[in-house]
Amino acid sequence: MTFDCIIIGGGVAGLSAGLRLAEAGRKTLIMASGQSALHFSSGSVDLLDVPGDPRAALPAFIGAHPDHPYAKVGADHIIASLQALQAHCAAEGLILQHGERNHQRITPIGTLKATWLSPDSCAIAGEAAQPDTLLLATPEGFRDFHPALAAANLARQPGFTHCRILTGELRLPQLAEFSRNPHEFRSADIARLCDRHDLLADLAAEISRLTHQAQGPCRHVILPACLTLGRVDERLHELEKRTGCTIREVATMPPSLIGMRMQEALRRRFVALGGTFLTSERVLGARCIGDRVQGLYSQNGEDLLFEAEHFILASGSFFSRGLESRLRGIREPIFGADVHGSSERDRWADQRLFGRHPFLGFGVKTDERLRVLREGLPLANLYGAGSVLAHYDPVQEGSGSGVAIATGWQAAGHILSEAL
Ligand SMILES: Cc1cc2nc3c(=O)[nH]c(=O)nc-3n(C[C@H](O)[C@H](O)[C@H](O)COP(=O)(O)OP(=O)(O)OC[C@H]3O[C@@H](n4cnc5c(N)ncnc54)[C@H](O)[C@@H]3O)c2cc1C
Incomplete structure (x- = not known):
């Protein structure tokens, strides 16, 4: 050849x-x-x-x-x-977007990491003020993103000290099939399921349930990157339309869907x-x-x-x-x-x-x-x-x-x- x-x-x-x-x-x-x-x-x-x-x-x-x-x-x-x-x-x-200086990407453990280019779906700590309330949510039982750990670390980062950081679990019965074997409950497994079945309506309802429990307005949500192996912008856009929230994703522990x-x-x-x-x-x-x-x-x-x-x-x-x-x-x-x-x-x-x-x-x-x-x-x-x-x-x-x-x-x- x-x-x-x-x-x-x-x-x-x-x-x-x-x-x-x-x-x-x-x-x-x-x-x-x-x-x-x-x-x-x-x-x-x-x-x-x-x-x-x-x-x-x-x-x-x-x-x-x-x-x-x-x-x-x-x-x-x-x-x-x-x-x-x-x-x-x-x-x-x-x-992929950048500014005039490095931005801070939010890592899966809630620390900030300087980087130059990030997909526009990524949660970043931009130069604008952080929201008053932020929700970190994850599918119930998912082990590769821990909102409580991320929230505890994020609360200590400059720019987030005033921010009320809430955490929550999204209950999706469709994911029950993974609970038998934690090795099959990875971001890529969830994404494959989301790519096969339309879970957006249920997901939007669950996000709304959590934001309504927030006691005060909560319009900013971060999810682990597990929604699709394909184009995520369309899914996030649809979720944003249904929930009225800004929704961004963080890379999970490997395998990393964003990469x-x-x-x-x-x-x-x-x-x-x-x-x-x-x-x-x-x-x-x-x-x-x-x-x-x-x-x-x-x-x-x-x-x-x-x-x-x-x-x-x-x-x-x-x-x-x-x-x-x-x-x-x-x-x-x-x-x-x-x-x-x-x-x-x-x-x-x-x-x-x-x-x-x-x-x-x-x-x-x-x-x-x-x-x-x-x-x-x-x-x-x-x-x-x-x-x-x-x-x-x-x-x-x-x-x-x-x-x-x-x-x-x-x-x-x-x-x-x-x-x-
Ligand atoms: C866990 C991890 C996380 C990282 N996170 C970031 C990050 O967030 N941001 C960032 O900027 N950088 C990050 N980096 C660094 C950056 O991703 C790497 O430096 C970069 O991706 C390296 O790319 P590469 O193509 O040189 O090598 P690799 O991505 O390692 O690719 C090497 C390729 O060569 C193939 N290969 C090896 N041997 C053979 C062979 N004999 N025959 C045929 N194929 C072969 C492999 O299968 C693979 O396809 C990370 C690195 C690691 C390891």
Whole structure:
């Protein structure tokens, strides 16, 4: 099978690259072995956790971190890559919004997290005053969102101290089938049920029951994201019409529907642009001649070579097995690429859970054009993108999806400029 470009990895980095290549008319294949980090993420896109406008902070940040993947993309291209992602999501009905500075997304445990882009269905603490009364409600028996815990934490956040935060359970007999097995009572299970049966009337009645019990006006409601795997804006709009309330959602504990919706929207868009997306297709190894990759072998047919002119390694970090931790150190399993790491295992992690963990900065080394290095030299037609890359700390910097989107877009740009 021969393509112009093959991308290993179907997360946001691989999709960002694939969308740019497919849009430019390149015959592009994405091979993904399984789920991506998006299935577990909030679905918001972090760019850089700084006070003020993170776009304006990029040049100074890049100047101070010359090895950082952002430095290999450049501030203007980072912003262009995020705009491209927004446009692709919008084409699939997923509206991502931002302001002139980071906004605070409300997390499932009621803390606030600075981020740059969020779907417009998300509960955020905007700059406007918070409402006097807020209701956090969840389906009765659902374990992946705890309104009482979220309310207790939220009440301590700046901007919420004056806010009366109520909690409640939505009694929906249709969900009784899940109570037998808590493992089947996850956000995706509820969403599938909502996608099969129209529960909106019952849900609206339950929300109204709780807001009427509020002793005083209650017009703002937050629900866990569990209403649909598809377009949620139509459902929220309908619920708002029926209840007279503003209704927003928070990401639940994983699996996270908000992230899954983004994954699915980008995959649909990629396919609509002519791309081929293969799932359950784990790449096991590569055939290289000199400094060029000729093709890839996958688990589904070791005698079949997937050939292309250009390749992008977007296989993720330890979480997705793009990097593997072995007794002797860290390795990149497909190409045996050069990896930035440390042989002293006891220095990989900080003692404190929320400390700075060096292992988060481990990853594949690349040259200035994001070409993957092996034995100190770049492979001529293999680019790296996303969380497989070295020299950044998504947690401390608040840069997770931002780096993935920017480097995927930039790697595709290098391929397109080479082909000219
Ligand atoms: C739990 C979690 C929550 C996060 N939350 C946020 C958040 O709220 N906001 C934010 O901005 N960032 C967040 N991040 C960080 C951000 O989501 C990731 O940095 C980003 O999604 C990484 O994207 P990626 O495409 O590089 O890698 P991944 O999403 O990990 O994708 C890697 C892909 O490669 C595939 N793959 C791996 N090996 C092979 C192989 N051999 N053959 C074929 N395919 C292979 C995997 O199946 C997967 O499809 C979170 C990360 C995690 C882990």
